[in-house]
Amino acid sequence: MLTNYITTAFRALKRNWSYSVINILGLALGLACCLLLFVAVRYELSFDRHNTNANRIYRMLGVSATSPDSKPNTGITFPALAALRNDFPDMKHQLTMVSRVRSAVVSVGGQGNTEKKRFQEPDGVVTFAEPEYFNLFDYTWEKGNPKTALLNPNTVVLTDRMAHKYFGDANPMGQVIRIDNQMDFVVTGVVQTPPATSSLPFSVFLTHASVVAFGNTSPVDDWGSSYGGAQIYMMLPPTMAGAETPAAQMEHRLDNFVKKYHTPETAKTLRYVLQPLTDIHFATNTSNYAQRSISIEMIWAMVLIGLFILGTACVNFINLATAQAIRRAREVGVRKVLGSTRSQLLRQFMGETGFLTAIAVVLALFLAQVSLPYVGGLLNVIPDAVTLFSPVVLAFLLFLGLITTMLAGFYPALVLSGYQPIVALKAKIQASQSGRYLTLRRGLIIGQFAISQLLIIGTIIAYYQMNYFRSVDLGFSSDAVLTVKLPGNEPGQLENLRAKLRNVPGIQSMSFGMTTPSSTLNWTTGFRFGTDENAYDFGILMRPGDTSYARTYDIKLLAGRMYQSADTIRELVINETFMKRLGFQKPEQIIGKMMEVAGSDVKKPIVGVVKDFNQFSLRDRVEPSVLTTMRSNYHTLGLKLSTQQGGTDAINRIVNEVQTAWTETFPEFVFSYEFMDETLASFYKSEEQSYALFRLLAIIALFIGCLGLYGVVAFMAETRTKEVGVRKVLGASTAHIFGLFSMDFVKLVLIALIISSPIAWYIMNQWLQKFAYKIEIEWWMFALAGTLAMSIALLTVSSQSIKAALMNPVKSLRSE
Structure with missing residues (x-):
């Protein structure tokens, strides 16, 4: 019987080959889309799930108690870690702090006859960590002791991939690496590289015991400022049924913690909350070290679109099958006269659908495999982290094929097997059934195009x-602005670099600053305005820069003047939003007012007001901001290039001259640059x-x-x-x-x-x-x-x- 079904299905496919090709191609495309979206969704949902205690680990966030819609702050001040361990001794080994080193230069060798090699590591590779870090997060140790490897100063743990990158096949234990040409660290451990689906993708773990000596606590190391620096993670006990969750209990305890260590004014506006580790990847309003997130809404959109596309392919099958049903009426009549039951006919026609679906499944797997690199690039999926030939994915494809067979084939099979033999043999089906089929086909076509037009x-x-x-x-200009990171700002370095670049043809203006006007690196701090001793319910963003900052980025001055040159905070320029939040309507009204910022108790004058500029992406509103001088925070060089020099060759010449000057100033570091619009x-x-x-x-x-x-x-x-x-x-x-x-x-x-x-x-x-x-x-x-x-x-x-x-x-x- 099975052989007969297969033979009949093959004959039907051959006899109506054009419609069969349409069905197979439609089903294959729908199945391939579903398969690729399933792989992508599975990849996204697996973030941080490799950690055994993922459901018990939380990240500590600072939020505004008076402005619940404001963006949470992931950076926690350095003194908080010791204070938490002091106040919560039962959690001493379930607390840890990590603090990344931004765009670090790792130097290897250079002693004896070995040649020094330098590696420019991007954000999210190098971090300061403690032994407790490995209590919370799962790592497989290949060399070293997790309890002692990062206990002493000047020690480092590497992943196996980084160990091979730096030392090749040599034993990395006891080897020395130098970070930012500043401090040496001895390798005391090697762990396996964490999965790509990690919100903490670090590969170089420097001991936290050296964080202060390294200078990673700048610009201030107090309770009143957050420099986007360290993040604190904690592991809580398992949730007990019927009781308040451990996270909620801990947040209540942290309310008292804030009151104990922060000023009364800050305690009124600041709250610490806990964010589950498994939510970090899906929280688009907070940053993470992997610099990659996706919303749950986006996940659901991918799921629904995949189902919609598969649905349109099934609709094709139903449309064509019901359209051809009249043709096969006599066949059904003959089979029923010869003794076929309805269940046998149902199995036959479902078998035909299954045969077409099987061909579509094979073709879909081929199409998905060919398009995986392209779709993976669109979705920012690491190619090595996904495969279409895992048991789970293949089982999903098999399940998808069975569901498709049922969705696409059940109704046509039900219709065909239900024909009365006498009516079918007398060819009266067309007159009695065509109207019903036409209505069905029209409804299905409307559904198909509704989905298409929705997309x-x-x-x-x-x-x-x-x-x-x-x-x-955006309130500033990013056209033809070249940005270069500065590895140092020691006395004479910036002046030397400026002198070398001053006479480079094509550079209109240059500025040293903490960041560009719009950046992911942000320093939020409190302030006191005028004679008002009460703290306000919002913080301010600091944008330190030299006197050329506004000119280089074309920030418009609305009133007053720009600040004068200084190495520390001397005068302040604020933006429109800050002015209005302080209750002033006209820029001229606030000129000359005094204010304390950045934890200083010395009042400084407001000398100017600039037009609002976006400090973040357009997802976020403009925040109150202060521009001022502070040489110790100049980490970025901005160069406004002339657009009259002509073409790519001129730009390349300028970049080469900038690289030469930069390398002469910082010979131990690796030059890198970006165009601001990019x-x-x-x-x-x-x-x-x-x-x-x-x-x-x-x-x-x-x-x-x-x-x-x-x-x-x-x-x-x-x-x-x-x-x-x-x-x-x-x-x-x-x-x-x-x-x-x-x-x-x-x-x-x-x-x-x-x-x-x-x-x-x-x-x-x-x-x-x-x-x-x-x-x-x-x-x-x-x-x-x-x-x-x-x-x-x-x-x-x-x-x-x-x-x-x-x-x-x-x-x-x-x-x-």
Whole structure:
């Protein structure tokens, strides 16, 4: 019996090969999309889950008690660790602090006859850590003792990958590495490289016992300032049923901790909360050391889109199967007369669907494997971290194939097996069933195009939001601005570098500062204004820079003047938002007022007010900000280049001259640079990737829908050959025949647009809400999506409808 089913399925596939190809291709595309999205979702959901105690580990955050909507601060001041261990001795070994070294230079060798090698390690590679760090997080030790490896000063633990990078096949134990040409560390341990799905992707662990000597506590090491520096993690006891969660209990205890160690004014505005380790990857409003996050909404969007696309492929199958049902009516009648039961026929037709699905599954696996590198790049998935040939993924594909067989094949099989043999043999099926099938097919086509237009509308709105990011006025200029990191700012170094660069043709202006105006590195601090002794319920962002800072980045002065040159804080310039938060409406009113900032108890004058500029991405609103001098915090060189020098060659020449001057000033470090507009674009990397992915999925969904539409129209043209011939004999024009086939489908596309538009508006409006600065959704975006979908549908229909319209009526009538 099974052999008979397979033989029959193969014959049906061969007899209707064009429709079978459409079905197989549609199913394969739908299955491939589902498979790739499953792999991506599984990858995202696995972040930090490799840690045995992942559900018990929390990160400590500082939040505003008076402004719950403000952005949480991940940086915790250094004294907090010792104070926590003092107040909570029961958690002494379940607490740890990590503090990354930004863009560190690792030097190896250089002693005796060995050649010194330097490696520029990006953020998220080098960190200060304690032995307790390995109590919380899972690492497999290859060499060394986890309890003592980081106990003493000037020690370091490496991952096996970094050990091989620095020392090759030599034994790394006892070897010495130098960090930022500043301090030597002896290798005392080697651990296996953590999985790519880690929010703490560190590979070089410096002992926390050397953090102060290294100078990582700058600019201040007190309770009143956070420099985005250290993060504190803690492991709490397991949750007990029926009681308040350990996290909630700990947060209550931390309220008293704040009151004990912070000033009364700060205690009114600051709260410490605990963020689960497993939530860090999905918290887009807080930073993490992996510099990568994704929202849960995005995860659900990927799941739903995958299901939608698979649904459109199944709709194709149902459409074509029901369209061809009339053809097979006599076959069903004959089989029933010969003794076949309905259950046998049901199994036969489901078997045919399963046969087509099996071919589609194999093709889908091939398509997914070929496109995995491209899709992985869109989704920022590490290629080595995913595979399509793992047991879980293959089991999912098998499950997907079974579900697809049921979804696509059950209804057509039910219809075909239900024919009455007498009616089927008398060829009366067409008259009795065609109306019901037509209604079904129309409904399914509407559903297909509603899904397609939903994706198209979302893609159009995302496109214009991304364009808005690129074109909006940020309050400063990023065009032709070259930024270079400074490994040091010792006396004479900055002056020497400035003198070398002053005469380089093509450099209009240069400035030393802590960061560029818009940056992920932020220093938040408190302040006191005027004679008011009470602390305000918000902090301020410090933007230290020299007197050329505003000119280099084209920050507009609204009133007063820029501050004068100094090595420490001498005068202050504030932004509009800060001025208004202090209660002033006109910039001139605040000039001359006195203020204390950055933990200083010495009041400094406000000498100017600048136009607001975005300090973060456009997801966040402009925050109160202060510009001032502070040489000890100059870590970035900004160079405004002339756009009149002409072309890439001129830019390359300037970069080479800057590199020469920089290397002469800092000979022990590795030169690196960025163009500021590229840095700003990286703020929206996740949005760009999402937009590119959804654009691709929208095209695929529309293509699958058009495949089905093509098949249905082809079948209609084939079954209505006699009708077309009669109409032409009676004088119908080619345009009339074309309209006969086309107008019904245009109506269906319009109905789909009406259905999808409110849904798309709601979803995209929710997506836009996460941006402080966003576009307005306009009516023409929906009209554009409808026009696009309608044009593609007409183009799909036209090939078959024109072919039918041009057919010789004599041949049409004779063929019947």
